[in-house]
Amino acid sequence: MPRRLYLERFGPVHALPVLHYRMEFAHLVRMAFEQVRPQAVAVELPPTLEEPFLRGVRRLPQVSVISYRIDPKIGKAQGETAYLLLEPADPLVEAGRMALERDIPLHFIDVDTDVYPRHQERLPDSYSICRIGLKTYYREYLKVSAEFPHCKEDLRREQGMAFRLKQLAERYERILLICGMAHLERIRQLFSTPLAAPLERIRREGVSLWNLHPDSCREILAEFPFLSAVYEQRRGPLPEEPRESGSGLRKRFHALELINGGRQELSEEQLLGNAIQRSARHLGQKGLFPDRQRIIYQLFCEAGRHYRQETGESVSLWQKRAFFRFARNQALAGGQLMPDLFQILAAGRGCVDDNFAHALCRLATHYPWQSETSDLATIRISPEDLWGDVRRIRFRPRQKRRKGLSSFGFLKRKRERRPGEWLEGFDDPSICSYPPEDLALEEYGRFLKHKGCLQLSQEQSRSEKFSTSLLDGIDLRETMRNLHEGGIYVREQRRIRGGVGSLVVIFNEDRHGKGYPYRMTWLGEHEQESDMAFYATDPTENVVGPGICRCEYGGFMLSYPPRRMLDVWHDPEYCTATTRAELLLMAALDYSLERHVIYVAARPPRSIFRQLAARMDRTIVFIPLGSLSPLKLKQIRIMHILAGRDKRPIAREYIW
Structure with missing residues (x-):
């Protein structure tokens, strides 16, 4: 150094x-x-x-x-x-x-x-x-x-x-x-x-x-307020670690939870101030040279905590990786090494969503010592007055809207008359799913199969210089790339052999097997539904109605046509699988009647599964989870389990 x-x-x-x-x-x-x-x-x-x-x-x-x-x-x-x-x-x-x-x-x-x-x-x-x-x-x-x-x-x-x-x-x-x-x-x-x-x-x-004025302080400081506040905290003795119980960052929330500080009743100012103190302390010993890159990393992590508190959703690892890659590329395009505040917010909005960008902006522009009341007169200054040209960014955070005068509709929901009343009936083997969620899942499964077919056809297509036939049309990209040659390139779209049979979607591999204990194999109820095997969170931990439980998929497998699948979780032929994701992939290869199997996950399967697929005359088509819409993934990841078909007419009253 x-x-x-x-x-x-x-x-x-x-x-x-x-x-x-x-x-x-x-x-x-x-x-x-x-x-x-x-x-x-x-x-x-x-x-x-x-x-x-x-x-x-x-x-x-x-x-x-x-x-x-x-x-x-x-x-x-x-x-x-x-x-x-x-x-x-x-x-x-x-x-x-x-x-x-x-x-x-x-x-x-x-x-x-x-x-x-x-x-x-x-x-x-x-x-x-x-x-x-x-x-x-x-x-x-x-x-x-x-x-x-x-x-x-x-x-x-x-x-x-x-x-x-x-x-x-x-x-x-x-x-x-x-x-x-x-x-x-x-x-x-x-x-x-x-x-x-x-x-x-x-x-x-x-x-x-x-x-x-505090509002002007959020906009016109040369170094954005979070960075200045962290620098100020590290000028003196390092602050103590803020004490916040786990209830301060809850998975479930209501509209005023952040402002009220969750169960601790902390103010928003104190929550943001605690984030600054925690960041200043985690940057290392006092006197170390300030590392702007680590400060931006702490800003991202603390914003992720507030984002999880507000929405109940966590920032995924792939979103985190995409955020820092996107912010770095923006900075390099502008001739800098580190992104400025505008580029940080743009990366947060593009790589996560507007809610995260809003949480990021709220924390990045917080300066805890500035007050409107002071021994001096207070002045408001716009960025145009001080710096001239400015850049603007807009956020459109999602909010839960409800009809009526009261915004606290969740308070009117029915409650259990006695503890455990709503769990009665779950020992009945005739448990079933919620049909609207089944339709959405099947529709998204068809979309993934179509996307896999397109990916295969693109991999097997080829471009060549035009000689006697236009084949399947002019390849504009290849023609522009070789414009100096003065020729035209045409594209041949080769047909893929076989269709797509089974589909595997893995949200979380759960390598330790502790986060998603609930495992089940479901058969399709009619000819338009697929057989399904999945692992999910424990339904009894989130009971939302009488005989209605909410859980989240860790991963699932769909296989068509229906009514053919045995209980894959207790099938001895799949005992060599080391994780639940691998077990679902083995079952998908086994039950697929078509040549191709779609595998959607954060990372591709091990090479041994491609060898296994080749022996079975199957092909694994890998689709990265990060290439799909995060909003759509969040929608299909939620499922509800009903204690019987008689619960379907009343389920809509309890499922939000």
Whole structure:
């Protein structure tokens, strides 16, 4: 691991080149204080802002804003308002804060100006310092920036900062300079040349210090609030692990559960604050260099906890993998290593759903110390006022809507008159399923079989250059790929031999055999239904009505035509299967009357099953679970078991 901290030395000055409003450079400031132990600190800010800046730093961790009007008589800015954010993850703010905490003289050496243009430099991601160190980063920046000329205002400011540094050098032996890397090299060169005092404004009227409104704080911080809050938590002693019982993150929920904090009656603010404390503590020992990648990972995990609390659904491993891959690709497409907040939210919405993206946004934009009431007047600032162009993202979280005036319809549901009343009758062998769910499952099974046939035909198709026949049509993709050849490619769609017989869908392999104890084999009731074998959660743990239980599939197998299947769970021919998913696949190969068997799971079966299928003249067609609609999978995964056919007329009153 390269040394992350790097300081430029000239005279008694130890200069740290920084990028403004970046967390990594704020931590480098803390490291520089420990290494240099300066007698004085110089920052790239004008003396006209000294008083409001120091007052705003003393208010931290509350975020403040300095505002002042730009002189309308100067330059093109006609009476515009300039804003300066004082947030914890800014290196200049961190330098001022540490100087005040250690009682070190703080000097403001910049030149006040009204006509400084706004620069839009595309700089490498500051996260790269974690891998290559500041020295390599700074050297590469100097090579690139040498090609671009600097403006007159840059030169005037740099001459003024070099002049004041020379004055400080006469009084102190160790000076720590915190300066933007765009100016440091020229300041170092000017430091050794004779300079005159700069002509500048010595006093500015109309400078105000404001408390930032919490709603604005969610939108305009340079580093998104969750990251700034985690950085703030790790400045001092690590927070204690928040104590939340398991009831705080329940599988079942009602509309106000998150706001009320579940059974603990915690407020939403406290739940979000606990997530920040937990993330700050889990990032490692105090003093470690902040890893932006790990902070984003903690943000994802904590958002997943809230998502599970609100919806009762967990984020799958494949969704987690897709989220980080998608976010990484977005960042790389924009020339960065780590995604920004907009890209994180877009990845959450695209790879999970809008409810998860909303939970992610709510946590990522939470800053626990900001309040609307303060010792200062509160100001609202829009992102357009501070940063100019902005990007917007919309969420459409799903909500359970009910007709009528009351939204608490679940409170009117019938209850058991005595414990265990609704379980009576489940020892009857004539238990059955709920017909609407059977229809939905059979329909989705036909969709998967059709998808498997398309996948097979695509695998067996071939493209060739057009010579005498168009075959099955022009292959546009292959033609465009070989456009430089000037020819046309045609596609031959070969027919597949045999149809699809059995279907296996595995939601959870349950390798330890503890999560889905309920196993059963069902025969189709008529000629349009398939035989079915499945394993699921225990129905008696979720009784929703008299003789009506709800459970979730761990996996199931469908085989057509019906009324042929024996009890596969006690068939000795399948005793070699190591998991329940493998047992269902063996039964599917055995009972399939067609050549092809569809296998849907998170990962493909072991190679030995392909050999077994080949010996039986069968082919396993694997469809990744992640390639299917997560919403549809959630719908078909739920099943209800009825204690008899007489429960079917009343089942709709209890099944939601």
